[in-house]
Amino acid sequence: xxxxxxxxxxxxxxxxxxxxxxxxxxxxxxxxxxxxxxxxxxxxxxxxxxxxxxxxxxxxxxxxxxxxxxxxxxxxxxxxxxxxxxxxxxxxxxxxxxxxxxxxxxxxxxxxxxxxxxxxxxxxxxxxxxxxxxxxxxxxxxxxxxxxxxxxxxxxxxx
Numbered sequence: 001x002x003x004x005x006x007x008x009x010x011x012x013x014x015x016x017x018x019x020x021x022x023x024x025x026x027x028x029x030x031x032x033x034x035x036x037x038x039x040x041x042x043x044x045x046x047x048x049x050x051x052x053x054x055x056x057x058x059x060x061x062x063x064x065x066x067x068x069x070x071x072x073x074x075x076x077x078x079x080x081x082x083x084x085x086x087x088x089x090x091x092x093x094x095x096x097x098x099x100x101x102x103x104x105x106x107x108x109x110x111x112x113x114x115x116x117x118x119x120x121x122x123x124x125x126x127x128x129x130x131x132x133x134x135x136x137x138x139x140x141x142x143x144x145x146x147x148x149x150x151x152x153x154x155x156x157x158x159x
Contacts, residue, residue, distance in 0.1 A: 004136065005143040008105035008150050011124060013143055019134040023124045025117045028098040030057055032117055034064060037125040047071065050122045056095060061088035064118045073118035105154060 001014035001022060014022045024033035034052035049068025053060050054075050062077035077088035096114035104112040127146060133139050 004139060005147075007124065007143065007146055008120075010102060011120065013124075013139065015136060015139065021128055021133060021139050023121055023128075024055075025099075025121060027095065027102055030095045030098060032056060032095060032099075032114075032121065034118070034121045034125060035060070037122065037129065039122075039126050039129060040068065047119065048122055048126055050126070052122065052125070054092075054118075056088070056091050061091065064122075066119060066122060072113075072115035073122065074115065075118060105150060107157070 001016050003012055004015050004021075005013040007013070007023075010025050010027060012024055012026055014024070016022050022033060022035075024031045033055040035055055037050060037052040040049040040051075047066050047068050047070055049066060051063060051065040054062045054064045054077070061079070062075055064073055064075040066073040075092065077085055077092055079085035079088050092114070099114050099117055100111045102112045104110045104116070124146065127142055128139070131138065131142050133142055
């Protein structure tokens, strides 16, 4: 995969193939990504309603979702055995602890949480989906727009 951009310091966008782009959050040698993103517009009230596969350190370990009613994203790990499921949850907890050490881009005095990252990944995936990103030029335009919007938000609401 070829890296094509970065948003808010830790969200990195990669081009997987001519028309497939991957967004992942990187922290302390770990990665968080989502795949098979499905958005439900009619269920989205205060937040984006979505469901996606949860990928930690390159391995699909479960799924994440947001019900779209204003709450945070949630996740569930699974595995082929109980031990594998426990290991996947342990990895999620380990990465979550590292995420909490990261500066929240818009609110530097506040912690960033694992659920924030999942919601942000969902929002970025939705931007790519709604803009029908299928070329590098379109991906770069969407990345530039999202970075500009994040920078404006930080200047307006940042602490």
